[in-house]
Amino acid sequence: MKKLFGSLIVLAGVLVLGACGNSSANNTDSSSNTASADNQLEAIKSAGVINVATSADFAPFEFHALIDGKDQIVGADIDLVNEIADQLGVTVNILDLDFNAVLTALQQGKADIAVSGISATEERKQTFDFTDNYFTPEQKLVINKDNASAYTSIDSFASKKVGAQKGSIQESIVQSQFADSQLVSIAKVPNLINELKQGSIDGLVLESAVADSYVAQNDDLMVTDIALEVSADDSYAIALPKGSTELQAELNRILKELDENGTISEYVQKNTDLANENAAQ
Ligand code: ARG
Secondary structure: OHHHHHHHHHHHHHHHHHHHHHHHOOOOOHHHHHHHHOOHHHHHHHHOEEEEEEOOEEOOOEEEEEEOOEEEEEOHHHHHHHHHHHHHOOEEEEEEOOHHHHHHHHHOOOOOEEOOOOEOOHHHHOOEEEOOOOEOOOEEEEEEHHHOOOOOOOHHHOOOEEEEEOOOHHHHHHHHHOOOOEEEEEOOHHHHHHHHHHOOOOEEEEEHHHHHHHHHHOOOEEEOOOOOOOOHHHOEOOEEEOOOHHHHHHHHHHHHHHHHOOHHHHHHHHHHHHHHHHHHO
16 A cells, blocks of 8 residues: 555656646647747757757758768758757757658647748648748759650650659649649658659659759759749748747847858758768768
């Protein structure tokens, strides 16, 4: 009896601790999101860590690379996150997820911010706050070099399979701009690249810097000059829980500084080179 009572006290203690942790950094109760989001910035600072959701399958923005023999997550977004963490005086904890789970993790309070080449679309803005944009991509179509003469227009993809990453805006681009093609959605970009190389899909929609990076790593692929429509919604921004006013202002201040002094372009260039060197190893 005494023993049972003892373990109940321990259990109660664990529950109380759990509840405290919850109300500080990670808010899992979406109904009180707004109440705590006002001091989201302070919560991150006092926790001493920023939890970042990403999908590290997207060179040069976030990808896995072997550095000094060790697998590491690197990229322009990761450099950006490290700079943000430095300025806030906290460390970084990366959650590496499939892209279609990144925004869900943010919504569930498992991450403080999501940085993953995320296009700040009107639809996503209904659920999340976003910082100012930090990169504007173009939409590109990647094919096998062998098919260069067959695929010269959107029409030449009629009844062909066109790939896009699951949960990305490229899915709707294929659906709206390739009305006569079949959309094939796959969770990870490197798997889409493999499907394309094997010929199980005929084309793949990717954003400019990303298309260039994977084509540079794969001699048998090329970026076509078929023009795809772009939208103001395509630009990348950092996603935040709704109502994170102070955090949003602080991140916008940092982004402005890094944009104006050319640091963001440097991050993209440096990581494009890093992705190429890594692929060549
Ligand atoms: N910009 C596109 C979107 O937001 C694709 C982003 C994919 N990001 C990634 N890390 N795989 O839908």
